Each structure stands twice: as C-alpha cells, then as structure tokens.
Amino acid sequence: MNTLRRWVLYLIVVEAIVLAAAVTGGVIGLTQLGQARLRVVDQIDPELIEQRELETSLLDQETGLRGFLLTGRVDFLTPYQEGRAQQEQSVADMRRLGAVDGTRAGDDLAVVLEKTAEWHSTAERMVGAPNDQTLVETGKVQFDEVRSALETQRNNLTAERESNRETLQRSAILLPIVFIVIVALLVILFVLLVLGFHRRVARPVFALASEIRSATDDIFHAIPPGDGPQELKELAKDVEALRQRLAAETEELQRSNSDLEQFAYVASHDLQEPLRKVTSFCQLIQRRYQGQLDERGEQYIEFAVDGATRMQVLINDLLAFSRVGRRTGEFTDVDMGSVVRTAVGNLDAADVDIAVSELPTVHGEESLLTTMMQNLIGNAIKFRGQEPLRIEIDATREGTEWVFAVSDNGIGIEPDYADRIFVIFQRLHSRAAYPGTGIGLAMARKIVEYHGGRIWLDTSATNGRTTFRFTLPVREKKP
Structure with missing residues (x-):
C-alpha cells in the first residue's frame, strides 16, 4: 500500500544506508591514513636511522681493525671495540622497533648479524696473528658479505618506507574523494527526495487544495479521489x-x-391587506361615531387603531430585517461621509448638534449602510436627555479595519445590557416612554456583520457618553 508512512520509512532506510556507507568509507580512510603514518613515522624511519647507526658501527670496527693490522698499534683497536658496543645498542633498538623474527626487517637483521658474527670470528683471529695474509683475505671477503647484507637490509627498509609513503599518499587522496562522494551522494539523495516528495506528496496536496478551493467557491463541485499517498x-x-x-x-x-x-x-x-382594512374601518368608526360613544368605547377604538398601526409597523420592520443579507443591491465604493449626511437628512435632527469627522470610503451596499447609520443616529435622538443633544461620529484605521464610533450625551445604557440591546425586539424601556419596535440595533448589527464587521457598545467610556463602535474592512485598492 502506497502510504506516506511507508515513504517516510523508505526515506529513513535510504538515508541510514547512505550515512552508514559514508561513515564506513571515512573510517576506513582514516584508519589507513593513521596506520600508514604510524608505520612510517614511528617504525620505518627510526629503523632506517638505527640501520645507518648499525652500518656506521660496523664500518668503524672494520676501519679500526685495518689500522691495527697496518700499524700493529693496539690503540687503533679502540674504534673496533666502541663499534661493537654501538652495534649492540643499534641491534637492541631495531628489535624494539619491530625487527623481530618472522618479519622482513627481523630476517634481514638476522642475516646481517650472521655475517657479522662470521667476520667477528675471523677478526678475533687476525688480532692474534696480524701478519697472516690468509686471515686478512678471508676477513675482507666476509666483510664484503656484511656490506652486502647491510645494503640488502637498507634497500628493503627503504622500499618498505616508500611503499608505506605511497599508502599514506593514497589514503590522503582517498579522504577528499570519500568526502566528495559523500557530498555527491547526499546531494543526489536530496534531489531525489525533493523530486519524489514533489511527485508523490506535494503535487497531490496542491491538486487536492485546488479541488477544495473549487468546492469552496461551488459547494456542488465534487472532489475527485486523487492520487498520492x-x-x-x-x-x-x-x-x-x-x-x-x-x-x-x-x-x-x-x-x-x-x-x-x-x-x-x-x-x-x-397580511398587510387585512391589517390595512382593520385599521381603516377602526378609523372610520372612530370618526363617524366620535362623540356618540362614551369614554370607554372611544378608548377601546383607540386601542384597536393603535394596535393595528403598531402591528403594521412591526411587520414592515420584520420584513426589512429579513431582507438584510439577501444581496438586494451590488457592493460598490461608498463614501461614509455621504452616508451620514443622507441618514441625518432622513431624521428629524434640526435641533441636534452632530459633529462628523472625516470618514473613509468603504466597499458595501449603500442603502444598507445608510439604514444602519440612520438607526444608530435615530437611537441617540430617541434616547436624548435633558441637556442639548450632541452626537459625535468619527473613524480610525486599525490594521485592515476601519473602526467607527457614534457617541452621544443621552440617557446612557447600563453595561449589563451591552449584549441584550442587540437582540431583536429587546427593549429596556416601556413603549409608552419611548416608541419603537426594538429592532433598530438588531438591524444595525445584522447589516454590519453582513459587511464583514463587528458592532458593540463601548462600556469602557468614562466621560458619561454612550458610544457605539463598529468595524468595516478597509477597501482593497484596485490594481
């Protein structure tokens, strides 16, 4: 089954194999480099030095012996004796450095010591009989064999040193190659992973996202099964x-x-037609029989006319509320300053001081925004106090929103009712004290939310004024 989990597992396995191979190659290269360096620096070079010391000590012995044979002076044997002591020291050092039995260096040293021992035996006899020409000739032949053994030993050590130096050089070259191979493998692996991820994961995800966006625009657009994990x-x-x-x-x-x-x-x-008939006939009865009925009868007719009239207003308000959001008009660029002027013109606000700051242009339905502002301003006019009414309207930008404020110095609203006042048909005062159906603020909230904004009563105001705030999105600039 082609699952994302399996792809992740494949990724982990492949990466582990590549890293293991890279680490193994690096370890092998470093090991060979270290071993070759140790062999050259710590063993072969010191062995060559000691081999030269051994060769020098034997040459000193041969020179001292030859001087004794020529002059007969015993003091000429001092180099011979000192050379014997240096020989033993050099042999001991070469043994310590690895020239032991079973190794090439040990076998070469054994041959040198064997030939040297034969020469030493003849040399001891020459000291006792310095004039014996036969011993002299024999000694020369034996020392030539010692020279030959020393040359073989030196050549073998030199060859081994060159071989290990080549190994050292190969190891030094191998490490950068291994590093380059590791980097190349990682790059190839990364490219393959990117291509594989794009083909098996990213592309199906993008395709699914495109189908989802299409379904968001058209809910009846079916989303195909797709492919991928x-x-x-x-x-x-x-x-x-x-x-x-x-x-x-x-x-x-x-x-x-x-x-x-x-x-x-x-x-x-x-519903409007029978309601109009009830209202009309009640008004006809009121006019025709005015003065002929007693006070209670006229009061009853008044109640009927008032109830029918309020029912008609309530139905009209409810109808207007239900129409909000059904997109009766197109969204256009709307000057909120012009909206406020139209709303004020629709109200009886001759004696009201209305201060309007510079307002922005927004994107919306002008008629609905006018209704919303008319309800907010009309609400302030309706619930005015004893002091001359002053209404202030302004707007400030906060990020991607315009925050509008409509404040007045009316009777005020208790903070406990901040949410209740936006519920349809909710009233805080009796109908006798303040007329209306209690739908104005609910209508304002529905219009604001229809335009993508929020509306609330600012309960943090400390200046004794009633302040309603609402937001509208900032108009996007046309390209």
Missing part, C-alpha cells in the same frame, strides 16, 4: 464526504430561504 486519498474522501454533507445542508438551507421568502411575500401582501 493513501493518507491523502483518505483525506480526499473525508473532505468529499464533508462537501456532500454541506451540499445537502445548503440545499436544505436554500429550501428554507425559499420558504422565508415566501413568508416575506405573505407578510408584505396577504
């Missing part, structure tokens, strides 16, 4: 199942909206 296929199935569920709910919502639209039609036509 099994986890992505399962994710595509889960997203498709979610899309199907949302599509079904969307269809149900569309049917519900259709029912609401039908209800709005009934409310605006079928």
Whole structure:
C-alpha cells in the first residue's frame, strides 16, 4: 500500500544506508591514513636511522681493525671495540622497533648479524696473528658479505618506507574523494527526495487544495479521489464526504430561504391587506361615531387603531430585517461621509448638534449602510436627555479595519445590557416612554456583520457618553 508512512520509512532506510556507507568509507580512510603514518613515522624511519647507526658501527670496527693490522698499534683497536658496543645498542633498538623474527626487517637483521658474527670470528683471529695474509683475505671477503647484507637490509627498509609513503599518499587522496562522494551522494539523495516528495506528496496536496478551493467557491463541485499517498486519498474522501454533507445542508438551507421568502411575500401582501382594512374601518368608526360613544368605547377604538398601526409597523420592520443579507443591491465604493449626511437628512435632527469627522470610503451596499447609520443616529435622538443633544461620529484605521464610533450625551445604557440591546425586539424601556419596535440595533448589527464587521457598545467610556463602535474592512485598492 502506497502510504506516506511507508515513504517516510523508505526515506529513513535510504538515508541510514547512505550515512552508514559514508561513515564506513571515512573510517576506513582514516584508519589507513593513521596506520600508514604510524608505520612510517614511528617504525620505518627510526629503523632506517638505527640501520645507518648499525652500518656506521660496523664500518668503524672494520676501519679500526685495518689500522691495527697496518700499524700493529693496539690503540687503533679502540674504534673496533666502541663499534661493537654501538652495534649492540643499534641491534637492541631495531628489535624494539619491530625487527623481530618472522618479519622482513627481523630476517634481514638476522642475516646481517650472521655475517657479522662470521667476520667477528675471523677478526678475533687476525688480532692474534696480524701478519697472516690468509686471515686478512678471508676477513675482507666476509666483510664484503656484511656490506652486502647491510645494503640488502637498507634497500628493503627503504622500499618498505616508500611503499608505506605511497599508502599514506593514497589514503590522503582517498579522504577528499570519500568526502566528495559523500557530498555527491547526499546531494543526489536530496534531489531525489525533493523530486519524489514533489511527485508523490506535494503535487497531490496542491491538486487536492485546488479541488477544495473549487468546492469552496461551488459547494456542488465534487472532489475527485486523487492520487498520492493513501493518507491523502483518505483525506480526499473525508473532505468529499464533508462537501456532500454541506451540499445537502445548503440545499436544505436554500429550501428554507425559499420558504422565508415566501413568508416575506405573505407578510408584505396577504397580511398587510387585512391589517390595512382593520385599521381603516377602526378609523372610520372612530370618526363617524366620535362623540356618540362614551369614554370607554372611544378608548377601546383607540386601542384597536393603535394596535393595528403598531402591528403594521412591526411587520414592515420584520420584513426589512429579513431582507438584510439577501444581496438586494451590488457592493460598490461608498463614501461614509455621504452616508451620514443622507441618514441625518432622513431624521428629524434640526435641533441636534452632530459633529462628523472625516470618514473613509468603504466597499458595501449603500442603502444598507445608510439604514444602519440612520438607526444608530435615530437611537441617540430617541434616547436624548435633558441637556442639548450632541452626537459625535468619527473613524480610525486599525490594521485592515476601519473602526467607527457614534457617541452621544443621552440617557446612557447600563453595561449589563451591552449584549441584550442587540437582540431583536429587546427593549429596556416601556413603549409608552419611548416608541419603537426594538429592532433598530438588531438591524444595525445584522447589516454590519453582513459587511464583514463587528458592532458593540463601548462600556469602557468614562466621560458619561454612550458610544457605539463598529468595524468595516478597509477597501482593497484596485490594481
């Protein structure tokens, strides 16, 4: 099964193999380099030095013996005796450095010592009979054999030194090669992993994301199973199942909206007509029989007319509330300063001091924004106090939002009711004290949220003013 987990496992295995091979090659190269260096520096070079010392001690012995034979003076044997002592020291040092039995250096040293021992035996007899020419000739032949053995020993040590130097050079060259190979393998592995990840993971993910975006724009756009790891296929199935569920709910919502639209039609036509008749006939009865009924009868007719009138206003407000968000108009660039001027013009605000700062241009539906500002300003006018009413409107930019503020010096609102006032049909005062249906602030919140903003009562104000704040997105600049 082609799963993402398996791909990760393959990645770990391949990377482990490459790293193990790289580490093994590096260790082998370093080991060979270290061994060759130790062999050359710590063994062969000191052996060559001691071999030269051994050769020098034997030459000193031969020179001292030849001087004694020529002059007959015993003091000429001093170099011979000192050479014997130096010979023993050099042999001991060469043994310590590894010239032991079973090695080439040990075998060469054994031959030198063997030939030297034969020459020493003849030399001792020559000391006792310096005029014996036969012994002299024999000694010369034996020392030539010693020279030959020393030359062989020196040549073998030199050859071994060159061989180890070549090994040292090869190891020194091998390490950069191993490093280059490791880097090349890692680069190749990285490229293969990137290509494999793009082909098997990234590309299917991008394709799935594109299908999801298409389904976001059109909920009825089916999401194909796709390819790639099994986890992505399962994710595509889960997203498709979610899309199907949302599509079904969307269809149900569309049917519900259709029912609401039908209800709005009934409310605006079928309910309005009998309500108008009730209101008209109640008003006719009130005019025709005015003065003929007692006080209670006229009061009853007044109640009927008032109730029918309020019912008509309530239905109209409810109808307007239900229409918000059904996109009755197109979004355009809207000058909020012009919106405020239109809203004020629709209200009875002749005696109200309204201070409006410079307001920005936003993207929205002008008629709805005008209704929203009209409700906020009208709310301030309705709940005015004893002092002359002053309304202040301004806006500041905060990031990607414009934050608008509408404040007044009216009767104020208790912070405990900050959330309740935006609920439809919620009233904080009796209908006798302040008229209205209690739908204005609920309508304002629905319009603001429809435009992608927020609205709230600023309970942190400490200047005794009532301040409503709402946000609208900053208009995106056209390219």
